[in-house]
Amino acid sequence: MQEYTLFLGCIIPARFPFMEKSTRLVLSQLGCILHDLEGATCCPTKSIVKPIGDLAWYVTAARNLALAQKTGHNLLVPCNGCYSTLKSVEVEMRVNPGIRDEVNAILASAGLEYTGTVEVKHLVEVLHDEIGLPKIKQHLIKSFDGMRIAPHYGCHMLRPSSSITFDDPNKPKKFDALIEALGAKSIDYETKMLCCGGNLNTADEPEEATALARIKLMEVTKKADAIALTCPSCFMQYDSRQYMMQKTGEKLNVPVLFYPELLGLAMGLSAQELGMDMHRIDLAEFLSKWDSKYKYLKTLKEVFDLSAIRKCYECAACVNDCPVVKVNPDFNPNEIIGRLLSGELEAVTGSHNIWQCVDCYTCYELCPQKMGMNKIFDKLKHMAIEKGMGPKGFAASIEMFRKDGRLGEPTSMRKKLKLAEPPKSGGEELKKLLDHINNKGEENEI
Amino acid sequence: MESQLPAEFIVNINHERCRKCKRCVINCSFSAIEFKDKVTANNRQCVACHRCATFCPENAITIIHNPLDYKDGYNWSPEIRKNILKQAESGGIILTGMGNPRPYPIYWDHMLIDACQVTNPSIDPLREPMELRTYLGAKPEALEFEGDIDNISLKTELAPQVKLDIPIVFAAMSYGAISLNAHKALAMAAKRMGTLMNTGEGGLHEDLAGYTDRIIVQVASGRFGVTSKYLNNSALVEIKIGQGAKPGIGGHLPGEKVGEDISKTRMIPVGTDALSPAPHHDIYSIEDLSQLIYAIKETTDYKKPVSVKIAAVHNVAAIASGIVRAGADIVMIDGFRGGTGAAPMVIRDHVGIPIELALAAVDDRLRQEGIRNRASILVGGSIRQSADVVKAIALGADACVIGTASLIAMGCRVCQKCYTGNCAWGIATQKPELVRRLNPEVGADRLCNLLTAWGHEIQEVLGSLGINAIESLRGSRERLRGVGLSQETLDILGIKHAGIGQ
Numbered sequence: 001m002q003e004y005t006l007f008l009g010c011i012i013p014a015r016f017p018f019m020e021k022s023t024r025l026v027l028s029q030l031g032c033i034l035h036d037l038e039g040a041t042c043c044p045t046k047s048i049v050k051p052i053g054d055l056a057w058y059v060t061a062a063r064n065l066a067l068a069q070k071t072g073h074n075l076l077v078p079c080n081g082c083y084s085t086l087k088s089v090e091v092e093m094r095v096n097p098g099i100r101d102e103v104n105a106i107l108a109s110a111g112l113e114y115t116g117t118v119e120v121k122h123l124v125e126v127l128h129d130e131i132g133l134p135k136i137k138q139h140l141i142k143s144f145d146g147m148r149i150a151p152h153y154g155c156h157m158l159r160p161s162s163s164i165t166f167d168d169p170n171k172p173k174k175f176d177a178l179i180e181a182l183g184a185k186s187i188d189y190e191t192k193m194l195c196c197g198g199n200l201n202t203a204d205e206p207e208e209a210t211a212l213a214r215i216k217l218m219e220v221t222k223k224a225d226a227i228a229l230t231c232p233s234c235f236m237q238y239d240s241r242q243y244m245m246q247k248t249g250e251k252l253n254v255p256v257l258f259y260p261e262l263l264g265l266a267m268g269l270s271a272q273e274l275g276m277d278m279h280r281i282d283l284a285e286f287l288s289k290w291d292s293k294y295k296y297l298k299t300l301k302e303v304f305d306l307s308a309i310r311k312c313y314e315c316a317a318c319v320n321d322c323p324v325v326k327v328n329p330d331f332n333p334n335e336i337i338g339r340l341l342s343g344e345l346e347a348v349t350g351s352h353n354i355w356q357c358v359d360c361y362t363c364y365e366l367c368p369q370k371m372g373m374n375k376i377f378d379k380l381k382h383m384a385i386e387k388g389m390g391p392k393g394f395a396a397s398i399e400m401f402r403k404d405g406r407l408g409e410p411t412s413m414r415k416k417l418k419l420a421e422p423p424k425s426g427g428e429e430l431k432k433l434l435d436h437i438n439n440k441g442e443e444n445e446i
Numbered sequence: 447m448e449s450q451l452p453a454e455f456i457v458n459i460n461h462e463r464c465r466k467c468k469r470c471v472i473n474c475s476f477s478a479i480e481f482k483d484k485v486t487a488n489n490r491q492c493v494a495c496h497r498c499a500t501f502c503p504e505n506a507i508t509i510i511h512n513p514l515d516y517k518d519g520y521n522w523s524p525e526i527r528k529n530i531l532k533q534a535e536s537g538g539i540i541l542t543g544m545g546n547p548r549p550y551p552i553y554w555d556h557m558l559i560d561a562c563q564v565t566n567p568s569i570d571p572l573r574e575p576m577e578l579r580t581y582l583g584a585k586p587e588a589l590e591f592e593g594d595i596d597n598i599s600l601k602t603e604l605a606p607q608v609k610l611d612i613p614i615v616f617a618a619m620s621y622g623a624i625s626l627n628a629h630k631a632l633a634m635a636a637k638r639m640g641t642l643m644n645t646g647e648g649g650l651h652e653d654l655a656g657y658t659d660r661i662i663v664q665v666a667s668g669r670f671g672v673t674s675k676y677l678n679n680s681a682l683v684e685i686k687i688g689q690g691a692k693p694g695i696g697g698h699l700p701g702e703k704v705g706e707d708i709s710k711t712r713m714i715p716v717g718t719d720a721l722s723p724a725p726h727h728d729i730y731s732i733e734d735l736s737q738l739i740y741a742i743k744e745t746t747d748y749k750k751p752v753s754v755k756i757a758a759v760h761n762v763a764a765i766a767s768g769i770v771r772a773g774a775d776i777v778m779i780d781g782f783r784g785g786t787g788a789a790p791m792v793i794r795d796h797v798g799i800p801i802e803l804a805l806a807a808v809d810d811r812l813r814q815e816g817i818r819n820r821a822s823i824l825v826g827g828s829i830r831q832s833a834d835v836v837k838a839i840a841l842g843a844d845a846c847v848i849g850t851a852s853l854i855a856m857g858c859r860v861c862q863k864c865y866t867g868n869c870a871w872g873i874a875t876q877k878p879e880l881v882r883r884l885n886p887e888v889g890a891d892r893l894c895n896l897l898t899a900w901g902h903e904i905q906e907v908l909g910s911l912g913i914n915a916i917e918s919l920r921g922s923r924e925r926l927r928g929v930g931l932s933q934e935t936l937d938i939l940g941i942k943h944a945g946i947g948q
Contacts, residue, residue: 168448308879315472368473368501370882 002130003033004076004121005068007086010042011232012079018275019232022260023078023123025274029139029267030131035071040064043082047199055102061089062103065120066112078123078260080231084156084164086120091163122157123230124259125166128174133181141268143183145306146293146341149262150224151175151186152216152238154231155195178259179228182266187224191216196237210245213237217245217252226255226286228262243280255279255286265290296343303379304340308371313337318363318373324356331356333363333373340376354380355391405430451531453512455494457487463506470498470507475870475880476863495861497870529791540791543864543874545691545783545828545850548795553802553935554834558944560925562912569914571905577915578901580845582682583607583751584775585819605775606751608681610845611640612901613916614835616893617826617849618664618686618755620646622699622708622720623787623864624853625881626653628873631856631889633657638890639897642681644847647697647722649711650676662753665742667696668722670712674745682776683742684753685735687726690784690827693757693798697722698788703867703876736772743773751775751822758782758804758827759797763811770812770821778847779804781827785850787874788865801827802841806939809842809921832903841939842921855896856889924948 004027012019027034042049044060065086068075077083093100094116104113127136153175161169170193179186197212217238220227227238239256246252256279264274265287276283300306316334324331331353340348348354357377364372384390385398397407405427414422459470461484470479478491479498492509499507516524529540562568569576584605592601616632623646630653632643637660644662649671654661658679665672666686677683688694699708699720709716729735739752753776754769756762766777781801786794805825812818825838826847835846854860857871864874872884908916911925919925927944928936936943 171448305878311472311879315468317467317469317472320467366469368469368883369879370885371879 001031001033002126003035003073004126005037005071005073005118006034007037007040007043007064007068007075007077007079007082007120009077009079009082009232010045011081011236016232016235016258016278018278019078019235019258019260022258022264022269022274022276025269026260026263026267027076030135032076032126032131034076035073037064037067037071037075039067043079043085045081046085046088047202055106057085058089058092058099058103059106061085062093062107062114063110063112065090065093065118066107066114069114069118072118074118075120076123076126077120078230079233080122080154080156081233083120083122084159087122088160088163090116090120122164122166124157124175124178127178127259127263129166133177136178136181136263139267140182142266142294144262144266144290145183146297147184147226147290148187148224149179149184149257150189150220150227151179151192152196152227152229152234153193154229154234157230175228175230175259179262182262184262189219189223191219196231196234198233198237209237210241213241214245214252217242217254221252221254224254225289226257228257228259230259239280246281253281253285255281255283257283293343296345300340300345303383304376308369309337309341309376311369312371312373312376313341315368317368318366321362321366322373323360323362324358328356333357333377337373337376340380349380349383349387350389352391354384355394357381402431402434403427449490449535451490451528451535452514453489453492454528455492456489456510456512457492457498458508458510459485459487460504460506460508461485463504464502465504467503469501469503473497473501473870475868475875475877476866493861493863494859495863495870496859541788541865542791542794542862543786543788544860544862545785546795547862550782550800553800553931553939554830554837556929556931557802557837557926557939557941558929559833559836559840559907559911560927561910566912568912569909571902571909574909575914576905576908577917578612578904580610580613580916581607582610582753582776582822582824582844584821587819606682606749608642608751609640610642612897613839613845613904614829614897614900615641615662615824615845615847616643616852617785617847618644618646618662618684618689619787619849619853620648620664620699621651621711622646622648622703622876624874625869625872625876625884626651626707627881627884627886628853628856628889629654630886631884631893632852633661634886634890635893635897636660638894641897644684645671647686648699648708648720649713650679651707651711655679664755665738666722667724667726668712668720670714670720670722677742677745677750678747680746680750682751682753683746684755684776684778685726685738685742685774686755687729687735688755688757688759688780689786690757690780690782690798690801691786692789692793693759693782694724695790695793696724700867705876708876732768732772735769739773753778753824755780757784758799758801760799762799762804763807766808767811767815767817770817774821776822776824776844777808778824778826779808780847781825783828784826785828785853786864801825801838803935803938805838805841805843806923810940813921832900833907835900836904836907836919837926839916839919840922840926842923844920851896852893855892856884857892 008020024034041060044057050057077086093114107113153172158164158167158169158172167174176186194216197209200209229235235256235258242252242254261274261276271287319334322333336348336353354377357374359374361374364374401407404425406425410422457478464485468481470485471481474497476491476493478488480486480488494509499509516527532540586602590601592599616636621629633654636643637657642660642662645664647664647666647668647670650663659681661680662682662684663676663680664684664686701717701719704717704720706716712720714720729738742752752774754774755778756765758779758781769777781804782798809823822844823842824845824847825843829835829846829848830851838846853873856873858873867875869875869880872880875881913919923940926941928941929944
C-alpha cells in the first residue's frame with residue numbers, strides 16, 4: 001500500500017477540478033492512499049515568482065516541502081510546473097548546505113524546517129517506477145488497442161535535468177510506456193518535445209503562445225487520435241486555446257486527455273464519472289471511435305492472431321514477390337490486410353480479391369517470421385464460404401466434392417490410352433466423416 | 447536516463463544495394479533496425495545475432511565491432527570497464543547467457559591423441575565394423591553364468607541400462623529456457639540417432655509424449671512438473687543438484703515467459719516467476735540424497751537408472767564418491783564452461799573448475815575406491831568438437847553431453863542474450879512470432895547431421911588408434927599425451943607429457 005501527500009498546486013483545483021477527480025479516482029483504484037497538504041501555497045511558479053527574488057522563491061517552495069515533511073509521506077505532484085519547482089528546490093536544499101541553512105533560518109521563524117526526508121515525485125514517476133506497469137495492466141478492463149495517442153511530456157516534467165533525473169530530458173520513454181501499457185500506440189512525432197508555449201501568455205504574447213500550440217496540434221491532428229499529457233498549463237494551451245482557434249474557424253479536432261483520464265477510461269470508469277464533459281474540446285468522437293474499434297478488434301481477435309497480422313501488415317516485404325501482383329498490379333495483398341485491421345472485415349470477406357491468392361506459398365517461404373499472408377487469406381476464404389460467397393466455379397467444385405468426394409469423373413480418354421478402371425471412390429465413407437464434423441456443430445477451423 | 451555506453455557493434459547498411467524490402471527490420475528482434483525512409487540502424491541495440499545479415503536478400507548488411515576503442519589497459523580491460531559502467535547505470539547484477547567465454551586454459555587443447563604406426567596396425571573404419579554403442583547404468587562387480595557351454599545364460603541380475611548408439615547426449619535445457627520447437631527438434635534427433643535429450647527442470651510438454659524412451663527427465667530443486675507419470679515416462683531420471691554455469695545458485699524463469707503452455711508443463715500459475723531454490727530443501731547430506739534416489743527408484747519400480755548431476759567444484763571427487771555410494775547409477779559432471787539460459791556473470795565466469803580436471807579426479811577417485819563400475823560418468827560443459835568427446839572418454843567418461851553445440855547446430859549465433867527472451871533464431875524465446883522461426887523438422891535434421899558427422903570423426907580416430915569400439919578407449923589415458931602443461935596438471939589428468947613413450 002503506497003501513501004503520498006498530494007500536491008495539486010493552484011491551476012488544477014481552481015480551473016480544472018476534473019483533473020483532481022480523475023487523479024484521485026485512479027490512484028485509489030490502484031491502492032494508493034492520498035493525504036492533503038494543509039496550509040499549502042503556490043509551489044511557486046518559477047516564471048512569475050522567481051523574478052521577485054531567489055530567496056522568496058526558495059522559501060515559498062521550502063515551506064511547502066517542510067509542511068509535507070510533517071505528513072511523513074513523499075509528495076505526489078500531477079502538475080509539471082509544481083513538480084519542476086519543488087523538485088529543483090528539494091535537490092538544491094540537499095546538495096547545497098549554504099542555501100539550506102539560509103532558507104531554514106527563515107523557516108524557523110514559522111517553526112518549520114526542511115531536512116530532506118521527503119521526496120518530490122511526479123505522477124508519471126510514481127505510476128511508472130513505483131506502482132509499475134504490470135500493476136496498471138492488471139487493472140485494465142477496456143484496452144485502447146488500435147488507438148494512436150500522441151504523448152506530450154511538457155518541459156517541466158523532465159527539466160532541468162540538474163534536479164530531475166527520472167527520465168531523459170530529451171529522449172524520454174516513461175510516459176510513452178504508460179500510454180502503451182493501456183494498449184494504445186504511443187506515436188513518435190517530430191514536434192513531440194516541443195514546448196506548449198504556455199509561459200508566453202505571462203509574457204503578454206498570447207499570439208505567439210497560440211502559434212506555438214498550433215504547431216504541435218497541426219502535426220497531431222494528422223497523426224494521432226488524441227494528445228495525452230499531465231500538466232494543467234499544457235492542457236490550457238491545447239484544450240482552451242484550441243477551442244479559441246475553433247471559434248475563429250480553425251477546426252483541428254484534437255482531443256486533449258489528462259493521463260489519469262485515459263487510465264480511468266481504460267479501468268472502466270465512465271467519462272462522466274471522470275468529469276471529462278468539462279473539456280472545451282469535445283471528446284464524443286474520440287470516445288465513440290474507441291468504442292467501435294474496441295468492439296471490432298474483439299471480433300477480429302476471435303479469428304486472427306492480431307499481433308501476427310499487424311507485423312505482417314507493417315512488414316510487407318513479400319508483396320513484390322507475390323506472382324499475382326506481377327499480372328495484376330491492382331491486387332495488393334498488403335492493402336487487404338490493412339483494410340482488415342482498419343475495420344473492414346465484412347467488406348474484405350465479400351471482396352473478390354481474396355480469391356486471387358493462389359496458394360503458391362511464395363510469401364510464406366520468404367517470410368522472416370514463417371507466417372506468410374497466405375494464412376490470412378485461408379481464413380478469409382473460409383469465412384466467405386461460410387457466408388455462401390465465393391467464385392462461381394468454386395461453388396460447383398465444392399458441390400461435386402461434397403457429393404462424390406472427388407473433383408472429376410473418369411472419361412473415355414482412359415480407354416483410348418488402355419488404362420484400367422480407376423480405383424473405386426471412397427466418397428461415401430468420406431461423406432460420413434464430413435457429416436460427422438458438421439453434426440458436431442463446431443467451428444471447422446483449427 | 448539514456449545509456450551513455452557506446453554501442454558494441456556497428457550495423458553497416460549498403461544503401462546502394464538495399465532494395466528497401468524491410469526484411470531486416472522484421473527479422474531484428476532487438477529493435478536495432480528501423481525504417482525511416484531508408485533502413486537505419488540503432489547500433490546500441492545490436493547484439494550481433496546475424497539475423498538481419500543472414501536474411502538480407504541483397505547481402506547489404508555487415509556488422510562490425512565498434513572501432514571506438516577504449517584506451518589500452520590490460521588490467522582495466524574494456525570488458526571490465528563496460529561492466530562497471532553498466533552497473534553504475536543500473537545498480538543490478540549483470541545477467542548473461544551461454545557459457546563462460548573468458549580466456550581460462552582449455553585443457554582439451556593441451557591433450558593430444560595417440561595413433562598406431564607399423565607394429566600395431568590401425569583399422570580402416572570404412573571397411574571394418576566400428577562400434578560407438580555404449581550403455582549407461584551401474585555395472586556388476588563380476589558376472590556369473592548358469593547352464594553349460596551349449597546353453598549358457600547370465601545368472602547375475604543387471605541393473606537397468608540405457609543403450610546409446612553414440613556416446614553423445616543432448617544436455618539439460620528446459621522448456622522455458624528454450625522454445626518448444628527447440629525441444630521437439632532435440633527429441634526427434636535423439637530418437638533418430640539412438641541417444642537421449644534432457645528435459646531440464648521444466649517438466650515434459652505433452653507434445654513430447656511419443657519420445658519418452660529417449661528422454662532424461664530432470665528432478666530439480668523447484669520440482670517443476672514432477673509426478674510419478676513424469677518419472678516413469680522416461681529413459682532415465684536425473685536429479686539436478688548443480689549446473690556448471692552457476693554452481694551453488696538456483697534458477698529463475700521470469701513470469702513474463704510463463705505463458706499458458708509453460709504453466710501447464712511446470713504446474714505453476716500463468717505469469718508467476720518459476721524460482722528454483724539454490725539447494726533442494728530436502729537434501730542436506732548424502733543420506734538425504736540417497737533417500738531421494740531410492741524414492742525415485744521405488745516410483746519407477748527399479749526400472750530406470752537414476753543420475754545425479756553436479757557442477758564441477760573444488761571437492762568434486764569426494765562429492766561424486768558420495769553420490770555413487772548413495773545409490774546413483776550415473777554421475778553427471780558439468781564443467782565451469784557449461785552453458786545457461788541466464789546466470790549472473792560473476793558466477794558464470796568465476797565459479798567452478800574445468801571439466802577436464804574434474805573428470806580425471808572423479809574417475810581416479812572412484813577407481814581407487816573400487817566403485818567405478820557402480821556408476822557411469824557423463825560429462826559436459828563445453829564439449830565443442832568430436833576430438834573433445836574422444837579425449838573425455840579416454841580420460842574416463844562413459845559419454846558426453848552437448849548443449850551449446852546443439853544450439854549452434856540449430857542456428858544459435860552465441861550472442862549471449864538468451865536471458866532477454868528475444869532470441870532471433872527462435873531458440874531461447876517463448877514469443878510465438880520468434881518461436882515460429884525454428885522449424886523442428888529442420889532443426890532435428892541439423893542435429894542429426896552434427897551427430898552423424900561427429901560419429902564418423904570419432905570412428906576415424908578410433909581406427910587410427912587401432913581399436914574398433916568406443917568402450918575399448920574408456921579410461922585409456924595411456925593414449926593421451928599433454929603438451930605445455932605443468933607436472934601437477936599432468937598428474938591430475940593422469941597423463942604423460944608428449945615425447946614420453948610407454
